[in-house]
Amino acid sequence: MKYYNFPFTAICGQEQMKKALILNIIDPKIGGVLLTGQQGTGKSTAVRSMIDILPEIEVHKGCQFQCNLTDDPSDNWCDFCRDQNPQKLRKPINLVNLPLGATEEMVIGSLDIEKIIREGKRAIQPGLLAKANRGILYVDEINLLPDHLVDILLDVSASRINIIEREGVSLEHPSAFILVGSMNPEEGELRPQISDRLGLEVQIKAPTDPQLRAEISIRVLEFEDQPEKFIQKYSIPQEKLKQQIQSAKKKIAEVIIPEELYAQVAILILKLGLYSQRADITFIRCARAHAAFKQRTEISKEDLWEASNLVFNHRVKRFDESISPEILETYFNEIFNDYK
Structure with a gap:
């Protein structure tokens, strides 16, 4: 069964949320965005819809790290990309969801010490931070995530490098992503230190205008009943926004x-x-x-x-x-x- 994303430009209202997400696409070094609000206010829908307004990326087929092919191969490519001369392809960016039950090893990855010693090569078992490279890392209910994992995410988001250490061996790989966290404040607040390190925050409230709420319902039902037809209806504004973002990235x-x-x-x-x-x-x-x-x-x-x-x-x-x-x-x- 094919999965469809709700078009970004079809989202009604929530202009601040859309603006914050767009600005982080234009300049990911802004540091991510925290979306706060009750459930059912469209936070997850908006994050998933970002995929279709971001340009596809060029990668090597089979690369687990989404190596950037414009980088220096000797410094930034993984062993697979340097040694195998694999086929190039274009693909949509990854949207990686970080589950609340994730362990540190699931997030940062692990090292194959035996292979490192035996073959003398970088042997990393990729984690979610590898998969998120050049994409979006989404953490729903970020306020419920253990503090040490949040600290890891924020450190990597700022440095754009993930470091994996074990038994005196340290290896690293690029991990540049747009960090998006969401939370319901009724379920607990974030530490003030964490809030400062997230670039932007948008407080999202359910609309109280009856006409706006009605229009949201109409669009959601249209999308759910005939997703391809609905997506086609917004194809021109989607492409226009995509081009506007691309132009802004070049001119910033x-x-x-x-x-x-x-x-x-x-x-x-x-x-x-x-x-x-x-x-x-x-x-x-x-x-x-x-x-x-x-x-x-x-x-x-x-x-x-x-x-x-x-x-x-x-x-x-x-x-x-x-x-x-x-x-x-x-x-x-x-x-x-x-x-x-």
Whole structure:
């Protein structure tokens, strides 16, 4: 039975969620996104639908690590890709679901010590982090995942390298992925330190507009009854969004960041009572990605405002509940008043 993804552009409402996911596609170094909200609000549907707006990747047939064929073979290819001269193929990116019951070995993989000693070659039994390379790693109910596994995911997400160690032997492989976590806050909160390391957060609420809820029901039923026909209906907007994302990825490095912006961002961060340097860097990356998505060559006030809504709210909430969204907006307008 063939499985179909609900088209990303057919998702009703939830504009902040879609925006956060798109910005992480444009610049994965933003650091991922945390989707918080009750069950049944479309979080998993949106994550699965990302596959169809991402470009296919070129790999070697049979490679377990999705080696990037544009990288230097001597440094970044696995032994299979270097030694076998395998056939090239294009494939959709992987969406890897990390189950709550996963062990550390399932996540990071393991080493075949005997083979390493016998043949002198890198012998890695790939884990989920290998499969997620150049794809999406999705952790539902991330707040229920053991802290040490969350720390591993965040470390690898930042370094883009997975290191496997056993009995004094250490091997590594690339693991660059878009990290998406989701959770229901009613089932427990994340540690503040973890929240800071996830780039963006979106609080997702079920729509209260009757017309919007009705339209969601109509689209879901249409999709479930005739998925191919429904997908075809959205083929043009899907392709348009895909091209827009690709264009933004190519142009992001050309977006001008005003020199004074770095100091202004630092002032805002300190006024909010935040001290992690990640907040500054993530904010600038997010604003730049938004500017590229909007086909701008310089960061605007709109880009900064969109970034502030995605980067600061969860950090401020967990470190200082006295700072309301209204206070954040006041600080923002005072500091970025000269931007257009």
